Every structure is written in structure tokens, then in C-alpha cells.
Amino acid sequence: MKDCPSDVITDEASALPLVRCLVENGMPVAEVTLRTPAALSSIRRMCEVPGLQVGAGTVLTVDQATAAVDAGACFLVSPGLHEDVIRYAQSVNVPIIPGIATPSEMARAISLGLDLVKFFPAEALGGVRLLKAIGSVYPDVAVMPTGGISPSNISGYLDLPNVVACGGSWMIPASELAAGDFEEIGELVRAASELTK
Numbered sequence: 001m002k003d004c005p006s007d008v009i010t011d012e013a014s015a016l017p018l019v020r021c022l023v024e025n026g027m028p029v030a031e032v033t034l035r036t037p038a039a040l041s042s043i044r045r046m047c048e049v050p051g052l053q054v055g056a057g058t059v060l061t062v063d064q065a066t067a068a069v070d071a072g073a074c075f076l077v078s079p080g081l082h083e084d085v086i087r088y089a090q091s092v093n094v095p096i097i098p099g100i101a102t103p104s105e106m107a108r109a110i111s112l113g114l115d116l117v118k119f120f121p122a123e124a125l126g127g128v129r130l131l132k133a134i135g136s137v138y139p140d141v142a143v144m145p146t147g148g149i150s151p152s153n154i155s156g157y158l159d160l161p162n163v164v165a166c167g168g169s170w171m172i173p174a175s176e177l178a179a180g181d182f183e184e185i186g187e188l189v190r191a192a193s194e195l196t197k
């Protein structure tokens with residue numbers, strides 16, 4: 001099964017019910033983006049619950065990376081190649097998945113010792129067509145596309161041999177999360193995890 005992590009939390013009170021909802025509906029990995037003041041405390045609370053691997057996303061600086069690791073994040077995700085963040089993650093042995101958008105950035109990622117990158121923002125860049133072309137020349141680097149992925153286009157990505165996971169926020173809509181509608185979120189999560197089997 002390829003995993004599909006996701007995404008933004010604005011209120012740490014949502015963290016624990018969200019973890020239960022993700023785990024019960026077959027989602028073993030979640031990325032909490034560091035885009036809200038509640039992100040770090042949410043990561044901390046989510047990590048207390050077994051059954052879910054919680055990572056931090058939108059990690060742009062070494063300070064953020066350090067805080068995320070201190071909060072318990074077991075992987076880090078960045079939108080681009082932040083070399084100081086990559087070196088920090090490597091120095092503390094925490095998996096880092098930085099974003100690449102071109103063959104040159106892929107080459108740079110390889111020279112930094114990476115064998116897993118994010119392809120971001122996937123749909124805006126050219127989607128499956130561009131990723132297939134990049135994968136044909138860098139087949140040994142595993143890729144996690146994110147950005148604009150949805151139930152209508154995810155299978156095209158998952159079918160590519162170098163794609164090991166996809167990320168997306170569609171299964172946790174902000175309005176449902178704010179309203180605490182974990183029934184609806186659960187349905188979307190279950191449907192998403194079915195898509196990856």
C-alpha cells in the first residue's frame with residue numbers, strides 16, 4: 001500500500017479526535033504543516049497516541065525543524081530544497097522529504113544524499129506527465145507528489161514506479177475539521193486509504 005499523508009491543523013483540541021479518526025479509517029501517516037500557531041502543540045499531542053506516524057510539513061528553517069523534532073515529529077517535509085534543514089535532519093537521523101520541481105533540483109537532491117523527495121506543487125508543475133519524464137531519468141529516487149492531488153488524479157501518480165506515497169489535504173477539509181465533523185472526515189479518509197490499495 002502506498003501511504004497518503006496530510007495536513008493543516010488550526011486548533012490543537014482537534015488533534016486527538018483527528019488521530020483516532022485517521023487510525024480507525026486506515027491512514028497510518030499524517031503530516032501537520034507548520035502554518036498555524038497550533039501546529040507544534042498539535043504534533044506533540046498527536047505523537048502521544050500510538051498507531052500514527054506524525055511528521056511536520058512546511059519546514060523552512062532549522063529552528064522549525066528542531067522544534068518539530070522536539071515535539072516528536074518522526075519525519076520532516078519542506079516545499080523546496082532548504083539545504084540547511086536537510087543537513088540538520090541528516091545530522092539527527094530524522095527522515096526529510098524536501099520538494100523538487102525540476103531535473104536540476106532532483107540532481108541537487110541526489111548530491112545531498114537524498115533518495116526520497118517530494119514533487120511539489122505537483123499539479124501546477126505539470127502533474128503526472130512531468131513526473132513521469134523526471135522519473136525516467138532518475139528512477140532510483142523515490143517520490144512523494146503533493147499539491148493538487150485529489151481522488152480524481154491520484155491513481156495516475158500511484159501508477160508511476162518511482163512514486164511511493166502521495167500527500168493531499170482533500171481528506172481533511174478545513175470546514176469539517178473546524179466543525180468537528182469527524183464522521184465526514186472519516187469517510188473521506190477511508191475512501192482515500194482505499195484508493196492507495
Ligand SMILES: O=C(O)C(=O)C[C@H](O)[C@H](O)COP(=O)(O)O
Nearest residue numbers: 057058078079146147148168169
Ligand atoms: O509545505 C509543505 O511542506 C507541504 O507538504 C505542502 C502540502 O503538501 C500541500 O500544501 C498539500 O497540497 P494540497 O493537497 O493541494 O492542499
